[in-house]
Amino acid sequence: MEPAAGAKAEETFQLADRVNRISVSPTMAVLQAAEQLKSKGVDVADFGPGEPDFPTPDHIKRAAIKALEENRTKYTPAPGIAPLRQAVCDWHAAQLGSSYQPAECIVSSGGKQVIFNAVCSLVNSGDEVVIAAPYWVSYPDIVKYAGGKPVIVETRAEDNFIMRAADIEKVLTPRTRMVIADSPSNPSGAVIPPEEFAKILALCQRKGVWLLSDECYSHFVYGDAKPFSIASVAGSKNRVIVVGSCSKTYAMTGWRVGYALAPQPLVAAMTKLQSQSTSNVTSIAQYAALEALRGPMDSVVAMLGEYTRRRERILAGVRAIPKVTCTAPQGAFYVFPNVSAHLNAQMPTDTAVAKQLLERESVAVVPGEAFGAPGYIRISYATSLERIEEGLRRLNRFFAS
Numbered sequence: 001m002e003p004a005a006g007a008k009a010e011e012t013f014q015l016a017d018r019v020n021r022i023s024v025s026p027t028m029a030v031l032q033a034a035e036q037l038k039s040k041g042v043d044v045a046d047f048g049p050g051e052p053d054f055p056t057p058d059h060i061k062r063a064a065i066k067a068l069e070e071n072r073t074k075y076t077p078a079p080g081i082a083p084l085r086q087a088v089c090d091w092h093a094a095q096l097g098s099s100y101q102p103a104e105c106i107v108s109s110g111g112k113q114v115i116f117n118a119v120c121s122l123v124n125s126g127d128e129v130v131i132a133a134p135y136w137v138s139y140p141d142i143v144k145y146a147g148g149k150p151v152i153v154e155t156r157a158e159d160n161f162i163m164r165a166a167d168i169e170k171v172l173t174p175r176t177r178m179v180i181a182d183s184p185s186n187p188s189g190a191v192i193p194p195e196e197f198a199k200i201l202a203l204c205q206r207k208g209v210w211l212l213s214d215e216c217y218s219h220f221v222y223g224d225a226k227p228f229s230i231a232s233v234a235g236s237k238n239r240v241i242v243v244g245s246c247s248k249t250y251a252m253t254g255w256r257v258g259y260a261l262a263p264q265p266l267v268a269a270m271t272k273l274q275s276q277s278t279s280n281v282t283s284i285a286q287y288a289a290l291e292a293l294r295g296p297m298d299s300v301v302a303m304l305g306e307y308t309r310r311r312e313r314i315l316a317g318v319r320a321i322p323k324v325t326c327t328a329p330q331g332a333f334y335v336f337p338n339v340s341a342h343l344n345a346q347m348p349t350d351t352a353v354a355k356q357l358l359e360r361e362s363v364a365v366v367p368g369e370a371f372g373a374p375g376y377i378r379i380s381y382a383t384s385l386e387r388i389e390e391g392l393r394r395l396n397r398f399f400a401s
């Protein structure tokens, strides 16, 4: 007997378990909703983006154009062109005090693919990966995709959302394979102080656990914080996987260039995986990244200056909203206010807050639930001071009503 049409369709679209284990990135969902409104001509105060609003610096764009004109448009080695891998090692050594060789470096399509490659190369079914909440949205899903189990460690607003070795130690089990440290953190802006980071490393080394250090926001730090890599600590390399990216540092999100620095056998495994999936990063993007890493850092300094001004304004503005509290982020370009005092029957969750903010005030923010932090919203200040002022006016009106 022929199956009913519905059943047939269901069978056709029966997806693999590994895909059913993950969900669409919630930050992408917000971006899409905001984009839809903008396309209808609505003036959106867009605090959603997780990317710099600055253009990619000219000298970097020119390097890509030159590569194109020189016909550097063919396959490259899967882990990246040799000079770029060398440049990553040199840059990381000069900026963050590590010492890696090109064989310990792989260039991938953004930090996201680096993390994907690393997790898929190390995590077996049922292995546990420790992640601090609030967390970057993709960590748990990448772990789940690999068949692993995300184990969430809560951090505290009163402790500036810092991931602590003592809290990690409480959740370690014989199945723990990896700890992911995100500093500066998206969404909280938390920066793990170097001495605490050293304790986390010592713990990982003692327990034979990998420490994946996501440094995508390394150069956007404020106040007393300085760019720091745990890979600068002597003897760290056997357990550390550094994840870096040109995306935020050089306003290059669309170019898709990220990298890992890790022990050579792991880099070889990640390269094997990449060679059977995406292969090399777009050739001309690699030449652009080469210029970014070898060229002047002026644009990074200028962006940091601008973020510093915006951070002060948005922090003061958000803190002035009645019943909203907000810790001072030490890095990245987000503030992460607690709006839980405004939740009520009509607006029971932060997701409802984000939805109503978009509907009623055309303000785009990302709900804290997406980051494992209910009661919070993420506001990106990768937008001009003028737009920040407009957004703050609307936020005030919204929370006053």
Ligand SMILES: Cc1ncc(COP(=O)(O)O)c(C=O)c1O
Binding pocket: 050, 109, 110, 111, 112, 113, 136, 182, 185, 186, 214, 216, 244, 245, 246, 247, 253, 257, 258
């Ligand atoms: C904490 C963190 N890590 C990694 C990434 C990945 O960025 P990309 O893949 O563009 O390098 C992001 C992007 O938002 C991020 O916020």
